[in-house]
Amino acid sequence: MAYKEPNIEKVYYTIGEIAELLGESTSLVRFWSNKMDDIIHPAKNRKGNRLFTPHDVETLKILHRLTKEQGMTLEGAHKRIKENKPGENHNLEIIESLKAIKQELLEVKELL
Numbered sequence: 001m002a003y004k005e006p007n008i009e010k011v012y013y014t015i016g017e018i019a020e021l022l023g024e025s026t027s028l029v030r031f032w033s034n035k036m037d038d039i040i041h042p043a044k045n046r047k048g049n050r051l052f053t054p055h056d057v058e059t060l061k062i063l064h065r066l067t068k069e070q071g072m073t074l075e076g077a078h079k080r081i082k083e084n085k086p087g088e089n090h091n092l093e094i095i096e097s098l099k100a101i102k103q104e105l106l107e108v109k110e111l112l
Helices: 015-022 026-035 054-069 074-083 085-111
Strands: 050-052
Touching (some): 015 050
């Protein structure tokens, strides 16, 4: 039986990791974290660095999609997230799945 690497999910993400994931600056992620303190709750370590949970990361991804890709204002995105959180999560999952499929299809096209 072959060794299978366990699927390990991180418990906390740093602000730098999130900024890299979103393709944005750390100052923007910090700004969003401060403005959305009722829906994004980063923990802080002894040095005061923000540590984001996977739930916070998903919320930031939704916020990024709404503001940067759909052109909503920060206030409008905040309202949409608070009102329709489960629906937005589902939409984000679908979009990420479609992007992965598109990437695979482009790779297949290159091989042909």
